[in-house]
Amino acid sequence: MTVPLAGIPLADHEAVYAALEQAGFTDLWSSEVAGTDAFTPLALAAAWRPRLRLGTAITPVFTRGPGLLAMSAAALAEAAPGRFQLGIGASSPVLVRDWNAGRFDEPFKRTRDVLRFLRAALRGETVDEVYDTFTVRRFTLERPPAVPPPVLLAALRPGMLRLAAAEADGVILNWLSADDVCTALAELGERRPAFEVAARIFVCPTEDADHARALGRRLITGYLTVPAYAAFHRWLGRQESLGPMWAAWAAGDRRGASAAVPDEVVDALVLHGSPERCRDQVRRYADNGVDVPVLALLPTPELTAGGAAALAGLIPRLGPGDAGEGR
Structure with a gap:
């Protein structure tokens, strides 16, 4: 599930996370646009629900310096060892330029360079490198994580998909249909062992x-x-x-x-459609090659009218059921 959920204060999400876990959800994935940052909701989840996997989808590569991004990822990996995945991506000119006063130049190269930097830095290596889009001088994490988090790459078209296949630990898809998944994954070629495919799927469970x-x-x-x-x-x-x-x-x-x-x-x-129909549609993404279907819950008339009680009734109907069922 994409977290935090709209309309619920972040401080009140402990009960939400518990309900999601009980309903069989295995992962909590954040986003970073203009609401919460990508890391805070997951840091709370790391403390509150120590069995759930956590991931960012995505953390933009332009809005933090490389060192700060590595530190944020390392801290969360330390808080949730073996349970955190860092998803990065280029984001968009609106978010980078208009909202964060940054430059949105050469997004493919910047994403590739940040990916390469992070893979080295999160292993605890000293990075002293001139990349195409930035230079890092002798950066070493003081607290490298004992379990370096996998780094996944948000990708849309062939160039970024092939970069993910060649250098990342997985790929994050967004804004595509279940049938589109096959088109995107064809660009990956043969997947390496443990390479994961995550996809954010927008769900509006109402008839x-x-x-x-x-x-x-x-x-x-x-x-x-x-x-x-x-x-x-x-x-x-x-x-x-x-x-x-x-x-x-x-x-x-x-x-x-x-x-x-x-x-x-x-x-x-x-x-x-009904929550059950939505769940069946989500399974089509899994059937077509998505390992981690990440639901993004949209507002419905029922949720607006029913509030917390309606949400409590909805979560089990959207969930996969038995938590042992797997993704």
């Missing part, structure tokens, strides 16, 4: 299809107009279905762009 599709259209318009995601979906073959959205967006017609997203695209990218 109010109008609500789910309206919310899905807003999300798709907000995300898939970002150049990297637009290129990703062109590569996946959605030029015809999403072309009118991109044209309206380019013309400054935000409302028209949202209205132009076809139902079939929403239904493929934002799972909705």
Whole structure:
């Protein structure tokens, strides 16, 4: 499950984490956009639920210096030895430039360089290296983790997918359908042992299809107009279905762009229906090669009206059941 959950104070998440574990969820994965940072919700989980696996999806490679990113990852790996995975990625110009006053230059090279730095630094090595996008002089972690965390790479198109396959411990997919998984994974070639595929999957567990599709259209318009995601979906073959959205967006017609997203695209990218139906749709991702399906729970009329009681009733219906069932 993606954490923290919207509408619940972070200090109150101990009960949420307990309910997720009881329902059979094995992993908690954070994100980092404009809510919490990627590490704090997982640090709490490391203390509260010492059996759950933890992961970031993702920590941007531009918004922290390489050394600070290594320290944050090492601290969480020390708090949750053998249970933490660090997911990194380029993020977007809006988050990096507009919100964090950074430069978003050469994202592929920056991601590759940070990946290479982290692999060395988290092993406790002294890094004294001139990379293409930055230079590090004699950096050594004072507290290298006894169990270096795997480093996963967020990837969309072939170049980043192949980098993940060659140099990372896994890959993180986002904003794709169950059928799209096969297209993405074909770029990885033969996977190395222990290489993991994680995918964030947006889930709106309500039978109010109008609500789910309206919310899905807003999300798709907000995300898939970002150049990297637009290129990703062109590569996946959605030029015809999403072309009118991109044209309206380019013309400054935000409302028209949202209205132009076809139902079939929403239904493929934002799972909705009963919790049981959503769970069955999530299993299709696993059937197509995803090792760690990471649900991102979206608001529903039932959750809004029912509050904590509705959430408590929903979590077991979304979960995989017996915690021993595995991912």
